[in-house]
Amino acid sequence: MSFTTVDPAPARLNRSELAVPGGRPELFEKAARSQADVVFLDLEDAVAPVEKEPARRNIISALRDIDWGDKTLSVRINGLDTPYMYRDVIDILEQGGERLDLMMIPKVGAASDVYALDMLTTQVETAMGRKKRVGFELIIESALGMANIDAIAAASPRNESLHFGVADYAASIQARTVGIGGPHPDYGVLTDPRDGETRAYHWGDMWHYAIARLAVAARANGLRPIDGPFGDFSDPDGFRAQANRAAALGCEGKWAIHPSQIDEANALFSPSEEDIAAARRILQTMEQAQKEGRGAASLDGKLIDIASIRQAESLVRRADRATGA
Numbered sequence: 660m661s662f663t664t665v666d667p668a669p670a671r672l673n674r675s676e677l678a679v680p681g682g683r684p685e686l687f688e689k690a691a692r693s694q695a696d697v698v699f700l701d702l703e704d705a706v707a708p709v710e711k712e713p714a715r716r717n718i719i720s721a722l723r724d725i726d727w728g729d730k731t732l733s734v735r736i737n738g739l740d741t742p743y744m745y746r747d748v749i750d751i752l753e754q755g756g757e758r759l760d761l762m763m764i765p766k767v768g769a770a771s772d773v774y775a776l777d778m779l780t781t782q783v784e785t786a787m788g789r790k791k792r793v794g795f796e797l798i799i800e801s802a803l804g805m806a807n808i809d810a811i812a813a814a815s816p817r818n819e820s821l822h823f824g825v826a827d828y829a830a831s832i833q834a835r836t837v838g839i840g841g842p843h844p845d846y847g848v849l850t851d852p853r854d855g856e857t858r859a860y861h862w863g864d865m866w867h868y869a870i871a872r873l874a875v876a877a878r879a880n881g882l883r884p885i886d887g888p889f890g891d892f893s894d895p896d897g898f899r900a901q902a903n904r905a906a907a908l909g910c911e912g913k914w915a916i917h918p919s920q921i922d923e924a925n926a927l928f929s930p931s932e933e934d935i936a937a938a939r940r941i942l943q944t945m946e947q948a949q950k951e952g953r954g955a956a957s958l959d960g961k962l963i964d965i966a967s968i969r970q971a972e973s974l975v976r977r978a979d980r981a982t983g984a
């Protein structure tokens with residue numbers, strides 16, 4: 660291990676994160692009763708400019724009046740370049756009571772964006788005598804944000820997670836797509852011509868770099884990497900594929916932009932029975948190997964070593980969190 664240690668953010672289940680527009684208060688109770696691990700009430704892009712103030716009032720009432728149970732509760736504020744953001748922070752922290760856990764900051768472009776919000780949040784919290792420190796969820800969804808991702812991830816002790824905002828990111832880098840997440844038919848490879856063989860076209864994952872990069876920046880700073888939205892909520896197979904590839908790259912969860920995506924995300928981001936059993940066998944085998952003074956062993960014809968213990972322990976810890984053990 661490096662002599663530099665990485666402190667993990669507070670552990671929270673973040674398998675599914677339900678987006679709820681602040682302008683649709685009739686959805687709030689449904690969100691509170693859903694199985695989502697995290698709910699974020701949105702003041703940003705799901706709210707039209709004329710609705711910004713009523714949405715803020717709706718959210719303040721919902722923070723005070725709705726029983727959110729043990730959910731992690733977040734509010735997505737407007738961007739730092741808008742005339743709404745300062746009042747989002749001040750009104751929500753001054754009037755919303757103590758229930759709020761996290762604030763989601765969209766379109767973060769530089770570490771100074773996070774610093775500015777930390778300063779404002781700290782002032783209001785201190786003035787209010789707020790006991791619970793609000794954590795930050797940061798959306799990486801621009802070329803600038805991706806270019807500065809390491810500094811952004813390290814910018815505040817309030818930081819808990821990095822989220823990949825695929826639609827704004829696509830717009831920012833001028834990618835050739837108007838979908839919200841998912842693959843693109845132009846992003847693929849054609850296999851070489853070979854005698855007698857039909858050439859195959861393989862679709863690739865055009866978001867691979869962004870998600871892998873985000874996972875690295877998040878983990879290097881003890882934060883949760885979270886995959887953002889998949890807009891086609893009528894395509895559960897597509898959602899499953901997107902969620903599985905994000906999980907394979909290390910993400911802890913994914914947004915749900917419709918309630919139908921919640922159960923899928925909870926299931927896909929919980930380690931399977933099979934994975935847990937395999938991890939436990941690795942731990943048992945390595946315990947035995949270490950008793951015998953060996954750092955490496957074989958299990959089912961494959962090498963396992965001390966790194967395998969860390970992988971297995973990380974999986975078992977996630978499984979325990981998912982089951983509340």
Ligand code: COA
Pocket residue numbers: 677678679680686687689690701704705888916917918
């Ligand atoms: N939170 C809680 N409940 C929701 C919900 C949400 N985000 N979206 C839909 N529902 C409820 C509906 O009220 C409906 O409830 P009912 O069965 O009691 O009538 C049920 O789930 C099925 O909804 P449906 O009719 O299929 O969806 P819709 O047409 O009302 O809304 C969307 C579809 C996509 C507009 C809506 O899901 C939505 O606004 N999602 C969030 C979008 C968002 O926040 N985007 C910003 C981040 S990318």
Ligand code: MG
Pocket residue numbers: 704765800824826827
């Ligand atoms: Mg966005």
